[in-house]
Amino acid sequence: MTALLEVRGLEVDFVQYERGLRRRTVHALTGMDLTVAAGEVVALVGASGAGKSLLAHAVLGLLPPNAVERGEVLLDGELLDAAGRRRHAGRGMTLLPQAVSFLDPVRPVGRQVRRSAELAGHPAPRRAAAEALARRGLGPEVLRRHPHELSGGMARRVLGAMATMSNPRVLLADEPTTGLPPADVRTTLGGFRAMADDGGAVVLITHELRAALDVADRVVICRDGRTVDVADPAGFSGDGAALAHPYTRALWQALPGNGFSVAEGV
């Protein structure tokens, strides 16, 4: 089985100029490896600032012009540069963003979802938009609202409706459950599992390790811009003795209910 998405040794630097002409290079990603096959949900877990979201943006070719990228990204076994991947964005591969800021603040929700439907090639985008929102329990009154008039949960559902409009084969879900009540978390994650079972590939970027374990086939741990471990979800039990990598173990043991302990020196 070939991987739908494969990332090998991805590095990203940002070139910045500070105080006039002094050039500074920020090494944001220093070595990311990730493989997702059809039918899989892979959780990408790590602390804030570990580079999880950046990986998603890099894979979609969305990095700003001052970013320098090294390493390989393969889509369906085909090696693609950033421009090539951007051409695939929205056509088989897309992003599910994390926050309401990913909606245009000055356009009504309905028009934005309709644009997503147009981009996805729906013949009747207006109807497709209304239906996609209705499937997520959002009535027609939401169409006229602006993003700042939505609750956090509603905004998530709107973003979800837009991201899945094109039935992507690869979905990069960026912190899709942060701040949601437990019931919504289960529904959202169950949706990803169903997508994968239908033959899709989902990268679930999260720092909620425990919730991710229910649906993930593998857990990729990243830290300071690099992936350090790929773990089997079954290993996250008890005191984590089955986990090979000390950082993975430390991450597991730091969770409330697992001793809440912060290991030194890992």
Next chain:
Amino acid sequence: MAVDLLTRTVRGLGGRLVRLVLLLAAVATASFALMVHSPVDPVDAYVGGDLAAIGPEQRAQIAERWGLDDPPLERFATWLGNVVQGDLGRSLSFNQPVTEVIGERFLPSLALMATAWVLSGLFGFGLGVLAGTRQGRFADRAVCWWAYTLASAPTFWVGLLLLYVFSVSLGWTPVCCAVPVGVLADDVTLLDRLHHLVLPALTLSVVGVAPVVLHTRQAVIEALASDHVAFARAQGESTRGVVVHSVLRNAAAPAVLLQFASLGELFGGSVLAEQVFSYPGLGAATTTAALGQDVPLLLGIALFTTVFVFVGNQLGDLVHARLDPRVARETAGAR
């Protein structure tokens, strides 16, 4: 819903009117105080060249008749009372009631300013979008360089340059005035008027264009770097599609606000532009009034431009709120 909207509109309008009245009162007080303390002697200004021909008794008579010996507060009250009744006094330099002078002169000025305003708004926005989407490239640098040059160029100097090139060297446009010289008013065609309007309007728009260009450019760059544009791209939106669907409206809000807020500067620019082109509008009348120590006309123009600028700013608020619903909600909450 409709009734609710109506009451909200009426209440909003009422609030704006109260603000306008307060502003006018403040401007009237300040202008009157300035006039009272200015070195201009109204009698000297009125008598003008015939100063030697009248004696001190006659001067005192005029002063008494005008109530110049009354305390300033009493004079202010009389003047304000007349203003409220619509009597702004009589212009000394035009020998006409001030309201008539302003009424006659405002129309040509309005044509001039409206043309310049629309031109600078459209050009400025277009160039700003061009520069913002091509940030750092040649088109961006050229537009920025041009905008900075214009921002630092005084109106009268740009006017003189244009006059030299288009009227004197090329002979495409007339050298002066709003209508052809020596033609009966009835024989002046619309084309004539437009022909005379082109160069002053161009001058005025050229000067107003730079801030719109630079602010629009910045707004476009910010919008392009925003999260919602990244999400649009992740859904396969092309750069062109991103600009049309996700950037234009975001960038239009500040540009519109700026353009409406610039009416004060526009009027200031028209004072100079009308002087350079001998265009008989309100701007030129202001210069005449100032040079001729025509206090009633100056006070009248001060009040009139207050209304003009205030209405412009309020319109800007309204249009801005239409473009950016977040602002509409904030103003609604503040009321």
